[in-house]
Amino acid sequence: MTRNILFQIHWFLGITAGLVLAVMGVTGAALSFEPEILAALNRDHPAATATPRLSGLQLIAQVMRQRPEAKISRVTVANTPDEMTTVSYQSGTSKKRKVERLDPYTGTLLGEPRGTEVLEVVEHLHRWLALPGEGNGIGRQITGFSAIALIYFALSGLYLRWPRRPLDWRNWFVLDFRKTGRNLYRMLHAVIGGWVLVFYLVSGFTGLWWSYDWYRQGVRALLVAEAPAERHKGPKDVAVDLPRAWDGFVRATGGRTYDRITINVRDYGEVQFRAKLPDARHDRVSDELTIDGTTGAVIDDQPYATRPLGEDIVTSMFELHRGAYFGMVGRIAMLLASLTMPLFTITGFLLYFARRRRKAALAAVVADVGVSPPTDNATTIVAYASQTGSAERIARLTADALPDAAALPIAALDRDTLSRATRLFVVASTYGEGEPPDNARGFARTMEREAPDLSHLDYAVMALGDREYAEFCAFGHRVDRWLHDQGATRLFDAVEADGNDADAQRQWQHQLAGLGARTDQPDWAPAAMEDWRLVERRLLNPGSSGGEAWLVTLEPVAAAADWMPGDIVEILPQQDVRRVDAYLATPGLPEALDRAVLMTHILPTGVTDVATLKPIGHREYSIASIPASGRVELIVRRCTAADGFDGLGSGWLCNGAPIGGIVQARVRSNPAFHPPADNAVPLILIGNGTGLAGLLAHLRHRGASGGGPAMLYWGERHPAQDDFLAGERQALVDTGVLADQRIAWSRRPGGHRYVQDAVAADAASIRTAVDSGAAIYVCGSVQGMAPGVHAALATILGESLLEEMLGSGRYRRDIY
Template sequence: MTKRVFFQIHWFLGITAGIVLALMGVTGAAMSFEDEITEALSPTLFAPGVPAGADMSPDRLIARVEADHPGYYVARLDWETARDRTHAIRLLASEGRGRMQGQVDRATGRWLGEPAGAGFFHLMDELHRWLALPGGGNGVGRQITAFSAISLIFFALSGLYLRWPRQALDWRAWMVLDLRKTGRNLWRALHVVIGTWVLLFYLLSALTGLWWSYDWYRQSVIYALTGKAGGEEGRREGKKDGIAPRPAIDPAWTAFRRATGDDYVWVRIARPAPAQPMKTINFDARPEGARHLRQTDRYSYDPETIAVTKRDLYDRRPLGTIITQSMFELHRGAFFGLPGRIALLLTSLTMPLFTVTGYLLYLSRRRRKREAKALEAGITVAAGAGTGDLLIAYASQTGTAEIRARNAALALAQGGVRAQVLPVGKLTPALLAQNQRLLFVASTYGEGEPPDMARGFATRMVNGDALDLGHLRYGILALGDREYPDFCAFGQKVDPWLRGAGATALFPLIAMDHGDQAAEQQWDAALHDLGAADARRGQTVIPFIAWTLVARHVLNPQSDALKAFHLQFEPAADMDAMWEAGDIVEVQPCNAPETVDALLVAQAQDTDLLDRSTALRDHLMTAMLPDHDQPMTMDSARALRPLPVREYSAASIAADGTLDLVIRQVRGDDGRLGIGSGWLTAHMPVGSTTLLRVRPNPGFRTDPAQGGQPLILIGNGTGIAGLRAHLRAQAHDGHKGHWLLFGERSRRHESFFDDELSAWIEDGTLTRLDRSFSRDSDCARYVQDMLPDAASALTDWIDRGATILVCGSLDGMAQGVHDGLVAILGENKLETLAEEGRYRRDVY
């Protein structure tokens, strides 16, 4: 939850302060080498050569410049020791805010003017500090840039927290940028990896930038670093009327030059406003080879006695004092010499990158959320039943057929074909009579059975009155799994029923398995013939995304049964992961690394394979592997089928912050772990990532309109996953009064999530909890065996509007529970409940 809050604040500030920070970064970069650039543009202005005459003294030069500029006074004189260079002068208006800065001839005091580009850099300075808005340093622009600097600190620290890798000591996890990525993945990689590169520089820029934004901040930093209140020394007196006496500078200058000679290449002489007294004459002198402009020694003279009152040498100052006196040089990186300036230049230039990638990620999230809502809400273009161009009916158990049906409607809508999507239970004879074309998307479940929602339809189809559908043209997409002998059996039963009623096929039945590209092409072509301009256009595809495994622990460590694990995954920081109780998690598993390595060793004699071992290993990690003794070439390796996707019930809700799974290990006859369970419970390290996606499963979601109605949750084994998600959703929404019937092997070792269940009993989320343990002698029964004893209560709960949710194994439990419910409620009642969405199953 904390990470989600930080992420929301991160992106909100990003879309508000991001543009200002991008502007500040570009303008700051533009000024990084201002002195070098201006001198390169006007070389003769700064270094015209050695003059014929002698240098004017400071007093004479200041007097000449002020005489040439009435209404202005010399605020500072930057004296260059090298005689081939001119001096720099800053003039301030005696009244108002006027300012002039330029070069003067050292021998004549003649004003030489500003260098080329001065106007540009002056604009950059104003944009950088207060966005060139009215009011200058006292206007609203200063507050905007100050807020943006604070935002930059938050961006740096929250970004570090949000992307903190589980393998924190692996520098590659922090610093390596994978440019092979594309699209949204590349934007995120640029955002987070380069953000890590520049993090310290941005913290430095922001923390020093606040020095000029808030007086309280400046005073606090001075006190923290020096132990003195800011401004204790050198505090200016209040403004006075008139002109204060001005002591001569030349005597002190002569004494300074006599004492130091040519030890310093540059000396600054600062003067207060005319109304302020000049009690001390200060010379800030910079030696040759200084790292930055503020690396100066200060010599202070009494204007009356011309005695040195203070010699403040840079190398003898405490570090805290050096830092407070060099804040500008820290801000632009010059404190660390030329490498620091270059580093700050480059990092400042990258600031727009984060604004652009941040906006792209934000827009991508918005688009994905819109697509997800469109997918879940479906598309019903027609205003009511029977008024569309096409009817699409679906029979779905885990949501796949429904998603296919809604995607087909989206594709057809792109071609201007109106489509009405509805569950098969609502397909009545009257509705069939009103429509000319019908698409039937049907899943097969279990051993050739119809999905639960289609049981009533299947009964009516076989036992109902004969229909005359001679006017109807239909097409069937049958979904199934070729691993089962009754592949697409339900869809294949619907086809002869429609033909027997006189309907005409629009196209031959399409039987589709997972990843069946040929069937996909046939379906696309069929939709195109029905009017979809592009059968794929407009369809929503849920992508596989890398999730990080953050925790994994055994639920039954002492049991002699196969081990069951509770796994928790976290999404990427910029991912707004949303799912609901009942949804399905599809995982793209990988092979065991040692298995792949052993196969490569067995094939080591093939030079072609050895030359490409890295790429080949990555490919084999996600492919169905051949036997070790079977010769393999690159062509045959590329032809290997990918590992099948594994599906699991989500065991948590989005509000939990982690996507939880409950997985029991599966072992084959040879003792090896199953592909999916082996990868997730044994081979995948905690802290690493795997590709998965959460697929909406409307068939096992509860109806929001029935919120607050009681749930009867029935399951066994790892079926606790789906039931736990529903209970967490009910507890989160404050809905109480539910009933859980759950079965496992033994009370001692398989009391999964016992603490949570006890807490739900205490707070009323669960009104009743019935457990069975088949291996315990004092129980020795399965969950379905508890139903007869609970028949009266079950009937009462159903009459009060309860929904039955069943999750767990198809073999044994699911059929046993179904038969038990039929015995209690009757076949017709149970079919009606299924069509109403009050009997839902997620079984496997």
């Protein structure tokens, strides 16, 4: 909760004060080197080598000679050629102050320094955004508020980005430019923010000195032991004798040499001399004297050597603000830190807009699917751990797809909810370096201290993360392991999503369909499809008492496609023509409806505007062939929908699409079911029904490239009609690609009824193969076969070893 509140304030201040701070940063960077800029623009013309620079007394006399009506307010007497000698004064009754350069060798007035007007505008922008009212207007309040915001940004930013391994210096200082998009913006924002944090705190705390009188008085009271005594009782506007004041200064300092002497005429006839010490690191490393401008007597003498630290800080507030208090290195560091302020404004807005897009996507889903049913009686729960809304969006779509499912934040998963639920689907994002989202931190602590019995619960996890971080999907996998360790049964392996990975979202949607989820939803993340030609369709089980199984062959129309064993082909199906005809016969429909549009969209239950129809979602099938064939082969079981017409995907491929016609499809990589990197690894292949396709791809790959032996366990209905591709399988045995095959026939008396029975009966052989390094691949139905096979393998190998194999990639499943 605390973290979320701090974050909300952080981004709110960022979009309000961020632009102001960007302006203040750039202008402050320019002002930090204002004397050098002016000196560079107004170089003194060198005199003859033997010509000495005039003393302050001589320069004052020259000014008074050239401007007899002038009322001098400041004289800067530089002793080095890289600084300007200047005088400030008012003419006659005018209150406007003029600044002119002085030739330090002759005392000739040279006019206003070049660049002064520009830098004056820069200063006004920096101090009050050049708004009306100047220092007493609204601009000063805005910049003061922005200085407070800068302090908050630095402190809250440190808290929000505190790494899991704070002692690893790389977490603080290393920029990884391999990151892209939001990750790049976040990295720049966080890492560079760590670099400049101290400088921003100094800028913020010192900047408030000029923004608020109460702040200035408070700091002075805190750092300076005693307030200066009030000594002014006479008239305020007293004429001063600058030559006499200069003589008094020279007597008081004993003719000591200084790098620069600044003379300021004050009220009550006082003249302040600020004498910068030789080789001083900043301007306020100076002896400061106040001289009576009428008598030349010393009123106050404050040598730098005796100045207390607190008073030195108060006196040097401006030098602290621009970094000069720490010498030239400090000035350069503060300059660079100031110049980075626009970076934080830009990256902050980019992150904000990215967050807004995700929130907008979530709002669209909420508006479309409506509110989830109450969780009080729901037995199917969809929990989300979301930082930016992406996980919540997928969770709400998931709840809408599953019958009577309720979506809730993972923080709401208490013991009562978990004990009542029979199925749990978790969509969990990972934030930063393997951390849970803010709204899941409480549940993360619950996982550490509680171990409820969840043996009654079936679950699945979708883990969202970013591969640019080392701890990819760490929190999602942590939830997956915790649920498994408490006895819950995994419905299918965790689906990993890299950012807004469209393939992962469609894979999750497809897995849900295998568990009875709605199939009339459009794709949650549509992808571009390509043209493939349907070149062959062959019935594999004529006369079977089960559904028809077809071998469907597609060829790419354009460039040749490439894939790996285990990959998926996504099909964009069309409606059964008979279903469209039945819909067009609905009374009350407008005339001239576009049949082509209806063929590719989800049909409504009544009269509706065709423009509001949603496109049919994709269907997924395991690829049975290898790229060398140039063709994608699928094994598809033709299904009948609840309305009596063909199912969308299977009906289109097995009956609706004409031979030679175009099918919209694309190949999707499925790394979770790819073959081992080493072909010598033995394979144990287990599946049922059309799952033979995914296993056959691995066998054909081994047949073409060679490698270790494979063992096939497969189940179907009856050998007389359902022995799919028996000739090819026997050929694989004959050539040694298959060491052997164990077939379970569910409709033939005697023998093993289901494939899990065949696995259990071969326990000793499987245990020996696994001990020898074999990998297990399972492909087929998520209901019945997959949990049955997993239970048999757990009995043979032990749950711990099976989990270890799952983590290392030696146990892979493609179940649907």
